[in-house]
Structure formats: structure tokens, C-alpha cells
Amino acid sequence: MAASRRVVISLLLLVAAMASSFSFSPCTAQSSSSCASYTFSSNQQYGSCAALPRLGATLHYNYTAAASTVAVAFRAPQPAGGKGWVAWGINPSGSGMVGTQAVVAFRHSNGSLVAYPTVLGSYAPSMAPAAAKDLALPVSGVSAEENGKAKEVVVYATVALPAGKGTKFNHVWQQGSSVAGDVPAAHPTSGDNVLSVGSIDFSK
DSSP states (O other), X not given: OHHHHHHHHHHHHHHHHHHHHTOOEEXXXXXXXXXXXXXXXXXXXXXXXXXXXXXXXXXXXEEETTTTEEEEEEEEEOGGGGTSEEEEEEESSOSSSTTEEEEEEEEOTTSOEEEEEEEEOSSSOOOOOOOGGGOSSOEEXXXXXXXXXXXXXXXXXXXXXXTTSOSEEEEEEEEESOEETTEEOOOOSSGGGGTOEEEEEXXX
């Protein structure tokens, strides 16, 4: 009986620790002058940016209240020497990976750098391009580029935010080390790769 109690207590402590490790952390909003210190290839200007707390990533953004849209530039370290993939997205209905609408970028087998929107409908998503009708949040202007000097990938997109939902959203960012058959393969399931979630207020 005592042994059973010890097992139950150990399990409860483990669950509590896991819950604590997955708690959301708001991103660190930086001043426009700090954002301006990064030079984009086409001299794009973003008024706000956030240094994301995991995976060394940064999100630059311009929020347009009148249109309820946010134009983003997601920067992430180039994984696996350019053979991996990076992604960023908004979860309009939850707080984790499942339900996230993301933009993903990777090096295609034909040598080109591709980027497209995808829907993470499960913990084993297809990572295939999503049709416009399947997107809860309309997305436009999706593209990507590599910054060889900084060893980064930059993903651009403009997302139409849901009307009447305010400006604060849960978001997810990720990177994986491999692409198989021109489809991003599963990312690691430990460390920063399972903690790369947070909330962000695009009005700040």
C-alpha cells in the first residue's frame, strides 16, 4: 500500500513538473530602434519585434488595426546546415501545437527555398501546403529567404486576424533538422522544441 502511494505521489509530481515546464511565457517586446538594427534584404521596415525565448528565433511585425492584419518576418537559425526547416504560426483556438496555422520554409530538392501555409491539425500533421479554404486565418505574401552571413532563414507573411478577437494571440514556432521527400520531418520532442510556445500582443 505504501509503495502504491509513493508511485501515485511520484506521478503527480511528474505531471506537475510537466505542466510547469509548458507554461506560456509572453514574448519580450523590443523597441522599434532595436528592430531597426536588423537589415532586411529589401529594406523592409517593422515597427515592433519580439525576441522569442526558445530556439534563438525573433519575430518582427507590423500590426494594421484598420485592416486587422499583421505582417510578420520570422527569423530563425538555419537548422542542420540548411537541410532542415523552420516554421511559425498562430493558434486561434488553443494554446499549443494542435490547431496552429503556420508558415513553414525549407530547401526543396530542386534547390529552391520554398515557403507556404500549413495547418497543424494533430501531433503528426502532414505539413503539406494548405488550400485557402482550409485556412481559418487568410494568409498572403508568403515567402522566405536565407541570410547566409547570419546563418538564418527569414519567413515573411501577412496574416488576417479574426475580427473581434483583440490583438493578443497564442503562437508557436519550430525548427526541424530534416526534410524527407520535400516534406518537413518530425522535430525533436524534447528540450526547446517542446517549449517553443507563447503569447504575443501585436498591438505592442
